[in-house]
Amino acid sequence: MAKELTYKDAGVNLDLAADFKKQIEHHLRRTFGPLVMDNMGGFGGLYSLHGDGKLFQKRAKKPVLVAGADGVGTKVKIAFMMDKHDTVGIDLVAMSVNDILVQGAEPLFFLDYIATGELDEHRQLDIVKGIADGCEMAECALLGGETAQMPDMYRKGEYDLAGFAVGLVEAGRLIDGRRAEPGDVLVGLESSGIHSNGYSLVRKVFFERQKMKVTDTIAELGMSVGEALLRPTRVYVRAVKAVLRHYRVKHVVKGIAHITGGGLVENVPRVLPKNCDAVIRKKSWTVPPIFDVIRKFGSVPRDEMDRVFNMGIGMVLIVSPFYADSIISQLARLDQPAHIIGEIKPGSGTVQFA
Numbered sequence: 001m002a003k004e005l006t007y008k009d010a011g012v013n014l015d016l017a018a019d020f021k022k023q024i025e026h027h028l029r030r031t032f033g034p035l036v037m038d039n040m041g042g043f044g045g046l047y048s049l050h051g052d053g054k055l056f057q058k059r060a061k062k063p064v065l066v067a068g069a070d071g072v073g074t075k076v077k078i079a080f081m082m083d084k085h086d087t088v089g090i091d092l093v094a095m096s097v098n099d100i101l102v103q104g105a106e107p108l109f110f111l112d113y114i115a116t117g118e119l120d121e122h123r124q125l126d127i128v129k130g131i132a133d134g135c136e137m138a139e140c141a142l143l144g145g146e147t148a149q150m151p152d153m154y155r156k157g158e159y160d161l162a163g164f165a166v167g168l169v170e171a172g173r174l175i176d177g178r179r180a181e182p183g184d185v186l187v188g189l190e191s192s193g194i195h196s197n198g199y200s201l202v203r204k205v206f207f208e209r210q211k212m213k214v215t216d217t218i219a220e221l222g223m224s225v226g227e228a229l230l231r232p233t234r235v236y237v238r239a240v241k242a243v244l245r246h247y248r249v250k251h252v253v254k255g256i257a258h259i260t261g262g263g264l265v266e267n268v269p270r271v272l273p274k275n276c277d278a279v280i281r282k283k284s285w286t287v288p289p290i291f292d293v294i295r296k297f298g299s300v301p302r303d304e305m306d307r308v309f310n311m312g313i314g315m316v317l318i319v320s321p322f323y324a325d326s327i328i329s330q331l332a333r334l335d336q337p338a339h340i341i342g343e344i345k346p347g348s349g350t351v352q353f354a
Helices: 016-028 054-060 075-082 087-100 122-138 197-209 225-229 237-246 263-269 291-299 302-308 324-333
Strands: 061-069 106-115 141-149 159-170 185-190 253-258 276-280 313-319 339-348 352-353
Touching: 016 122, 016 141, 016 291, 061 075, 075 159, 075 197, 075 225, 087 106, 087 122, 087 237, 087 291, 106 122, 106 237, 106 263, 122 141, 122 159, 122 237, 122 313, 185 197, 197 225, 197 302, 197 313, 225 237, 237 313, 237 324, 263 276, 263 302, 263 313, 263 352, 291 302, 313 324, 324 339
Parallel strands: 106 141, 276 352
Antiparallel strands: 061 159, 106 159, 185 313, 185 339, 253 313, 276 339
């Protein structure tokens, strides 16, 4: 008679999964605010749009929900190589909340999806810890998620991540770039480095062309390759929310672009009127050393660098010139360095470098 088979024999450990759910509960709870409804055993997370009956009425008379989804891409491979998994969760949150922030939305809650071949409790706990850290930075709730064990889909020790953010904005405060006009200026918010785009090229440069290891140190960076490549994506929520709240009546911030894949070249035009160009002055900020190293080690053309990476500017605000200096000062008080990097001129909806 054939041996009886269990799900564990097929590579899925239900007992470990159940224990994992219990262990991550405190990470979820530390992100909860008063509008999260207690529902830890439910199939879906619950978020109240009423609360005390006044909170959302104060925030928005005509509320619009804004949703976004993203991942971390092949940056997770650096985490595998480093066997360090407590920061990619920050990346996961940042990529989604930064996307909805550009439309003026304040993130409300976040959901994650973790897919792995074999559940490693320690590794998965580190991932969820990072996701919760990111949610705290974004001032939103980690409302729930899913961890899927999928044997034969992933190599041992590997996983993939996806994240989903939902935010809220008053209809009259929605930011879409339509109000931008010639004379407005571009305020560039500094990035923390590569963020979470371009890692297929990054890995090819360092590990194929240069034959480096993650433990190798690069003098220009003052740290190891792995440390430099694993720096988390910056979460811009607190800083930008503070600026938007400062100008509750005036429409001072007319457009916002999250600088992800495509760089400044492709992301800024997404918030430009068709009759306007953005003129960006490359020497108006200091490009972080990591980008110079990538360019040098990989012989990557500068125009290719500009299309793939953020080059040190992770978010761009299109603002009235009369308020630009004040906005930069506000951001500085929130530990977010920013610079005037260009201006809006008549054109056809493209970016020009000067």
